[in-house]
Amino acid sequence: VLVGHPFDTVKVHLQTDDPKNPKYKGTLHCMKTILLVDNVRGLYRGISSPMMGIGLVNAIVFGVYGNVQKLSENPNSLMTHFNAGVIAGIAQSFICAPMELAKTRLQLSNHIDGQHKFKGPIDCLLYIQRTEGIRGTFKGLLATVLRDIPGFSSYFVSYEFLMQLQEKPSVPYVLMAGGCAGMSSWLACYPIDVVKTHMQSDALGNQAKYNGFMDCAIKNYKKEGIPFFYRGLNSTLIRAFPMNAACFFVVAWVLEFCKKNGIDMIESPNQNLNVVNLDNWSHAYIQNDFGKDDELVRKIISESELEPRESSHESLNGSFLDNYHIDKMYDSKIQNSQLNMNNTSNQS
Numbered sequence: 061v062l063v064g065h066p067f068d069t070v071k072v073h074l075q076t077d078d079p080k081n082p083k084y085k086g087t088l089h090c091m092k093t094i095l096l097v098d099n100v101r102g103l104y105r106g107i108s109s110p111m112m113g114i115g116l117v118n119a120i121v122f123g124v125y126g127n128v129q130k131l132s133e134n135p136n137s138l139m140t141h142f143n144a145g146v147i148a149g150i151a152q153s154f155i156c157a158p159m160e161l162a163k164t165r166l167q168l169s170n171h172i173d174g175q176h177k178f179k180g181p182i183d184c185l186l187y188i189q190r191t192e193g194i195r196g197t198f199k200g201l202l203a204t205v206l207r208d209i210p211g212f213s214s215y216f217v218s219y220e221f222l223m224q225l226q227e228k229p230s231v232p233y234v235l236m237a238g239g240c241a242g243m244s245s246w247l248a249c250y251p252i253d254v255v256k257t258h259m260q261s262d263a264l265g266n267q268a269k270y271n272g273f274m275d276c277a278i279k280n281y282k283k284e285g286i287p288f289f290y291r292g293l294n295s296t297l298i299r300a301f302p303m304n305a306a307c308f309f310v311v312a313w314v315l316e317f318c319k320k321n322g323i324d325m326i327e328s329p330n331q332n333l334n335v336v337n338l339d340n341w342s343h344a345y346i347q348n349d350f351g352k353d354d355e356l357v358r359k360i361i362s363e364s365e366l367e368p369r370e371s372s373h374e375s376l377n378g379s380f381l382d383n384y385h386i387d388k389m390y391d392s393k394i395q396n397s398q399l400n401m402n403n404t405s406n407q408s
């Protein structure tokens with residue numbers, strides 16, 4: 061947020077600039093102008109809002125996403141990541157919309173003439189609640205939902221797509237994948253974000269310019285055409301890379317840390333070791349989150365004296381093994397009862 065917020069402020073100023081009488085000639089000019097007129101604090105106006113809210117928003121995003129993914133039929137497919145992203149996007153909107161409403165109002169507070177000065181995001185939201193009621197504090201909620209459905213589905217699909225290309229992704233690779241996921245997610249939803257900013261910076265009550273999301277989009281389209289929907293995009297893409305590189309890197313690092321320390325953050329139905337008896341053989345199949353022999357799986361294998369065999373599930377033509385979660389097959393010459401497996405469940 062510290063690195064990204066100035067670019068977010070530039071975005072909001074460019075999005076709300078007057079096309080008939082523009083103040084700014086472009087991304088750099090906008091940044092310079094804000095610095096000249098309002099100093100560094102101009103670029104950091106409204107930062108308290110994401111500072112307070114982004115932790116909660118990301119907890120909802122990654123919590124909902126992770127759980128939906130684990131509970132689904134096929135946790136590693138891109139379709140699953142898409143669906144989990146959609147649901148996570150909707151879920152976070154209820155916190156994200158008021159957070160961004162306060163952020164937007166604060167970012168423009170030196171800009172909109174005669175606007176009430178706020179002490180911070182809570183003060184801003186309380187003021188809106190007093191003057192406009194609780195509905196006022198959720199201004200832009202529909203636009204946020206409409207933005208974040210494509211926003212978060214493309215976010216997770218592009219991240220997972222890039223991560224699945226690598227067997228063991230390096231740190232720079234994870235950073236790159238996160239940065240690219242952020243950029244592609246903003247590309248996917250940017251026009252809706254422009255409309256959202258206009259809804260949220262619109263005047264209150266009967267001085268309001270817009271009568272809803274579509275009205276706002278249509279009015280501005282008639283005034284300015286397609287370019288309206290892409291104002292501020294450069295600044296947004298610059299911000300998105302470091303912001304989301306850091307975000308995904310921290311998520312991956314924390315999950316890895318928890319796993320190493322036996323904190324079961326990723327307890328999931330797809331990390332089971334299942335043992336089935338076929339004639340005199342015990343066949344064990346591992347359902348592993350990432351489709352790889354990761355540490356936990358290797359530990360289970362070594363503890364259970366299972367011998368990995370080359371063949372994978374193609375060789376198993378029994379219907380009850382017809383399970384697309386199977387990543388690798390392991391055979392054991394010993395009986396089920398001798399298999400001693402911790403960290404496992406669903407033994408049958």
Ligand SMILES: NC(=[NH2+])NCCC[C@H](N)C(=O)O
Pocket residue numbers: 207208211212215242245246249300303304
């Ligand atoms: N358009 C979106 N909401 N995309 C998801 C990215 C969210 C991320 N916190 C960001 O602000 O960059």
